[in-house]
Amino acid sequence: MSHAFDTLLVANRGEIACRVMRTARRMGLRTVAVYSDADAGARHVREADEAVRLGPAAAQASYLDIQAVISAARRTGAGAVHPGYGFLSENGDFVAALAEAGITFIGPPASAIAAMGDKSAAKARMHDAGVPLVPGYHGDDQDDALLKAEADRIGYPVLLKASAGGGGKGMRVVESAEAFQAALDGCRRESRAAFGDDRMLIEKYLTQPRHVEVQVFCDTQGNGVYLFERDCSVQRRHQKVLEEAPAPGMTEELRREMGEAAVRAAREIGYVGAGTVEFLLDADGSFYFMEMNTRLQVEHPVTEMITGQDLVEWQLRVAMGETLPMAQEALTITGHSFEARLYxxxxxxxxxxxxxxxxxxxxxxxxxxxxxxxxxxxxxxxxxxxxxxxxDPMLAKLIVxxxxxxxxxxxxxxxxxxxxxxxxxxxxxxxxxxxxxxxxxxxxxxxxxxxxxxxxxxxPRHYTAEEYASAALVGLHQLGQERESDSPWDRHDGFRLNAKHTIRIALCDPNRIDDADALVIVEGKRAAPGDPWRLRIGDQAYDATLQPLDGDAVAVTLDGHRRRLQTRLVDNNLVVMVDPRRETRLFWRRIDAIDHGRHEAESTLTAPMHGTVVTLLVQPGERVEKGMALMVMEAMKMEHTLTAPADGQVESFHFQAGDTVGQGDVLLEFAADE
CATH class of the missing domain: 3.30.470.20 (ATP-grasp fold, B domain)
Known part of the structure; x- marks a missing residue:
């Protein structure tokens, strides 16, 4: 039952925990954070009135430990728990356990979560409620051969999705019958790891749909509204990258139809609180129900921006038993908003x-x-x-x-x-x-x-001669090349006996460091520190000066054209420059520098990130072709497949399935064919 409370525990981490606590404090509530060992010094812990340790870094032993969260709530006297998004936010067992403990859950009832948590069953209920569906298979029979037959019947491309999933996990687009089994195996592995459930559903993959979702809100008195729509079409790995509201090109009629369908979907399952009904919008204006997220979404701020409403405050007030703050006819759209997810x-x-x-x-x-x-x-x-x-690797959301x-x-x-x-x-x-x-x-x-x-x-980025010259100048300055010395043995400015005074600087994109994009020649010797450098790039020459300003800012002047830049030098070889238009990243090195690391790494494959080895796909001594999958790693809830860099053979693996590896660890020895 909903009731008043004065202390709120946020059972999540990162930006959503900070976001919820800010609203709660504004409403006069005391805030409690929970944390794992990996987050002991995290921002959400620092900002809370109180914080309680849940357990080790692994989510299963901390943020997903239902009893540990409930114990933290009891220990701090929290009368309600906000789950954020992710972790326990759509876990019916958690909602039931909170109810048994007499603690309010800021979200829908367990029955609504169960209704939408099983995507196959949800499709059937939406069909009954008159919400349009994409053609597909949502049955209980999970035999591999049957799933393959259903995919063949629907017609490729198809979308494999974890029945209990979300957030792009356990999801693959399958372009052909030949690729089906490998995709199914990968989806099952990801789904078991993320949700403890490897059941799959299959849908026809529309080739050019838009992902448009509707924000709905319901209270305990039976009222329901939609706060318009968001376009979340720009995605990578089925996870959203850029979102905007309202969706471009929406007519008032289509907006009303989608909004009313979303509210019908919510009422069908007895929904309470904030939820998102996701649709695929085809080019002809047809729309199809995909799924309902029974929680507040990452992208809710764009809806807040165009409506002027605080959706977290709405959540808290509904959980306290209040009616919705506004009726449908009172809600309006003002302006346009974007959200960029920073990962x-x-x-x-x-x-x-x-x-x-x-x-x-x-x-x-x-x-x-x-x-x-x-x-x-x-x-x-x-x-x-x-x-x-x-x-999850998301650091922040930038909303405008x-x-x-x-x-x-x-x-x-x-x-x-x-x-x-x-x-x-x-x-x-x-x-x-x-x-x-x-x-x-x-x-x-x-x-x-x-x-x-x-x-x-x-x-590959194409840089201007001015950017190359500026990067060379920043490197010269920050590496101390402006220091002059009377002794040639103490100088690093290109001094050569009986030769022209020059410094040769190679600059290139940091993702392609084997070959220089540009060679900057620093010509001659300055009469005094602070005098211009003479820089030459091909046929282009500049008189160049650099003046340090406040913080990381500098003023770079090239032939009388002065620009203010934010600059830094990373590890003495990467120049980063930012102006109001864009960021420039250039790898900086003296032309006589030799990169031995690339040659030493030719016979090995190293871990591209910290993670866990999921499975080895070949045997030591087995011959492989370039691009063949060798092993699978998992990091930040996603799988990553490492492939052979050339034709050859794997001589040995240094890790086995289940082992934790660090970024840069040598994973295997590889012998490439001559």
Missing amino acids: AEDPAQDFLPATGTLNRFELDLAGAGLEPTRVRLDSGVASGDAVSMHY HGDDREQALATLNRALAALDIQGVTTNRDFLQRLATHPAFRAAELDTRFIEHHEAELFA
């Missing part, structure tokens, strides 16, 4: 998760000329925090608002450029490439947007 991952390496320490994590709104009311950073991390291998889509998109790009992140590889630059892509700007969206535009999104 610790490397898009250039197939979005592999990244770990490390955030030496700097700051958003400089004033420096970028951005209004605080138009930009919001929901983050669970801060400068100095560690990013571990144990949890504008009077229209064009203005909101311009604000998003300026805000991304103003976000300064050091120490951990992220997808920030990739988000900028997405947001500035002509097709995205034109709202030409579908769920395979990244695949359709892969050539442009992952094309």
Whole structure:
């Protein structure tokens, strides 16, 4: 039963825990955080009024331990638990256990979670409620041969989905009958690991659909509303990357039809609280029910931005037994909003998760000329925090608002450029490439947007001569090349006896360090420190100076053209420069430097991230072809397959299934054919 409470425990971590606690404190509630050993110093712990340790780093032994969470609530006198999203947020057993303990769950009843948690059964109920469905198989018979036959009947491509799943886990697009069994095996493994359930459903994969979802809200008095829609079409690995509200191109009639269908779906299962009904929207305007997420979604801030409502406050008030704050006719849309999900991952390496320490994590709104009311950073991390291998790699959400889509998109790009992140590889630059892509700007969206535009999104960056010259100048300055010495033996400025005074600097994209993109020649000797350098790049020459400003800012002047840049040098070889338009990353090295590491690594394969070995796919001594799968790793809830770099054979494995490995660990010895 819903009732009043004065202490709220947030059974989650990261940005959602921080977000919920901020709203709770504004409402006068005391906040309690829970944490694992890996999160003992995390931001959500630091911001809470109280915090209780749950257990070790592994989620199963901490955040997913139902009794440990309930014990923490009892220990702190918490009258309610907010589950955030992920972990126990859609766990019916958790809801039932809280009810037995007399603690309010901020979310729907266990029966509603069960109704939508089994996606096959949910499809049947939606059919009965008159909600349109995509053709597919949702049956209980899970025999591999039957599933294969159903996929053949539906017609390829098909989408394999974990029946108990969500968040892109246990999901594969299967393009052909030949690829079906391998995809099914992989989906079952991921689904068992993530949900303890390997049942699958199959759906026809629409080739150019949009992913449009509707935010619904219901109270305990039977009232239900929809707070309009969000377009979440831009995805990688079936996980959302950029979201926006309202969805581009929506007519009022289509908005009403989808919204009313979403409310029907919620009422069909006796829903209470915040929920999201997800649809596939085809090019002809037809829409089909996909699933219902029985929790608050990661992308809810774009809905808050266009409606002016705090959905977490709505959740808390509904859980206290109050009626919905607004009726349907009172809800309106104002402007446009985008959300960009910032992940610790490397898009250039197939979005592999990244770990490390955030030496700097700051958003400089004033420096970028951005209004605080138009930009919001929901983050669970801060400068100095560690990013571990144990949890989802999402670091933060950058949310912006504008009077229209064009203005909101311009604000998003300026805000991304103003976000300064050091120490951990992220997808920030990739988000900028997405947001500035002509097709995205034109709202030409579908769920395979990244695949359709892969050539442009992952094309090598083309840098200007000015960027190369600026990077050379930053490297010279920050490596101390401005220091002059009377003795030639103490100098590192290109001194040669009876030869012209030069420094030769090779600059290239950090993802392609084998060959220099540009060679910068520093010519001659300056008369005094502070005088211009003479830089030559091919036929282009510049008189160049650098002036340190506040913090990491510098003023670079090339032939009288002065620009203010945020700069840093990472590990003495990576120059990062950010201006209001974009970020530049260039690998910097003296031309006489020799990279021995690449040659030493030719006979080995190393772990691209911290993780756990899932399975070995070949035997030691077995001959393999280039691209053949050798082993599977799991990190941050996702599987990653490592493949042979060339034709040859695996000589030995250094790890077995179940072993934990660190980033850079040598996984196996590989002998390539001559």
